[in-house]
Amino acid sequence: MIIISLLFFMTATAISMLWLRDLFAVVMLSGIYSLFAAVIYMVMDAVDVAFTEAAVGAGISTVLMLGTLALTKSKEKVHKKIAYGPLALVLITGGILVYGTLDMPHYGDANAPIHSHVASRYIEKSGLEVGVPNIVTSVLASYRGYDTLGETAVVFTAAIGVLVIIGRRKKKRKKTGAVNDGGDIA
Amino acid sequence: MMHQKSVLRVVSKLLIPPILLFALYVQFHGDFGPGGGFQAGVIFAAAFILYGLIFGIANARRTVPASATRTMLALGVLLYAGTGVWTMLLGGEFLDYNYLASTPIAGQHLGILLVELGVGITVAGAMMSIFYTFAAQTLDGDEDIEEEV
Numbered sequence: 001m002i003i004i005s006l007l008f009f010m011t012a013t014a015i016s017m018l019w020l021r022d023l024f025a026v027v028m029l030s031g032i033y034s035l036f037a038a039v040i041y042m043v044m045d046a047v048d049v050a051f052t053e054a055a056v057g058a059g060i061s062t063v064l065m066l067g068t069l070a071l072t073k074s075k076e077k078v079h080k081k082i083a084y085g086p087l088a089l090v091l092i093t094g095g096i097l098v099y100g101t102l103d104m105p106h107y108g109d110a111n112a113p114i115h116s117h118v119a120s121r122y123i124e125k126s127g128l129e130v131g132v133p134n135i136v137t138s139v140l141a142s143y144r145g146y147d148t149l150g151e152t153a154v155v156f157t158a159a160i161g162v163l164v165i166i167g168r169r170k171k172k173r174k175k176t177g178a179v180n181d182g183g184d185i186a
Numbered sequence: 187m188m189h190q191k192s193v194l195r196v197v198s199k200l201l202i203p204p205i206l207l208f209a210l211y212v213q214f215h216g217d218f219g220p221g222g223g224f225q226a227g228v229i230f231a232a233a234f235i236l237y238g239l240i241f242g243i244a245n246a247r248r249t250v251p252a253s254a255t256r257t258m259l260a261l262g263v264l265l266y267a268g269t270g271v272w273t274m275l276l277g278g279e280f281l282d283y284n285y286l287a288s289t290p291i292a293g294q295h296l297g298i299l300l301v302e303l304g305v306g307i308t309v310a311g312a313m314m315s316i317f318y319t320f321a322a323q324t325l326d327g328d329e330d331i332e333e334e335v
Binding site for chain 2 (some may be wrong): 132
C-alpha cells in the first residue's frame, strides 16, 4: 500500500514535470522524484541504494542541474508542431519495455534467478570469508572488487570528460586579442 | 548580496561540520552499517558544494583548490588499483585481500578499508571538479576564477 501510494506520487511528479515549462520547477521536481525513489528503495530494504539515490539523485544532480540552468534560459521553448516520428519511437520503445517487465519475476519471489544463483552463498559464507557485517559492502568491495574498480574508473572518466569538454582554460582576451578555441585542457 | 542572506550563512555554518563528520562516519562505518565509499564521497563533496553555494565559489576554491580536486580524482583510482597491485606483490591475485595481513579476515578488513577509501576520494574529487567546472562557466567574466580553472 505504501509502495502504491509512493508510485502514484512519482507518476504525478513525472507528469507535472512534462507539463511545466518553468525549468527551475522541473529541476526541483526531479529532486523530489529522486527522493520518492529513495523512499521506495528504503521500503524494499535496499538501504545502501536508497542512500545513494538520496545523495546523488536528490542532492548532487539537482545542484548540477541548477548550475546548468544558470548557463541557459529557465523557460522551455514551446514547439507547436507535434513530431510524429519521435512520438511513435517513444511509444514503441516504452511498449517493448513494459512487455519486457511481464516476464520479470514477482517482487520477493524466492525462486527468482537473483536469489538462487550466488546470493545464498554470499549470505552463508561472507561472514566467515570476509567477516564484515554488512554483506552489501563485502560483495561490493571484496567479491566484486573488479566491478567496483571499474565503477570507480567510470566516475573518474566522467569527471575527466566534463573537464575536457567544458573545463577548458579560456585565453585572456586582453593579452591575445581573441579567444583561442584550442586552449589547453584545464 | 551574499552578506544579506544571514539565515543561510548561519545555518550552513552550523551544518557543514556535521556533514563532513557524517561523511567520515559513512566512509569508515560502511563495513558495519549502510553506506560506503561512494555515498561518503558524495556527502563529503556536498559539504563543500554547500559552502561554495553560500559563500561564493572563490572562497570554496581557496579552501579546496581545483588542482586538489583533480589530484583526488586520480589518487582514489590509484589507491584502489594500487591495493590490487600490492596484493599481487604479496603473492596473491589482483585484489585478493587475504594476503594483506597475517590472517585472511584481517586482510579483508584492511583491503576493504583501503578500497572504499579509494572510491570515496575519487567520488568526492569527481563531484567537486564537476561542480567547479560548472560554476566557472557561470562566472566567466571573473578574472580570479579563470586563473585557477
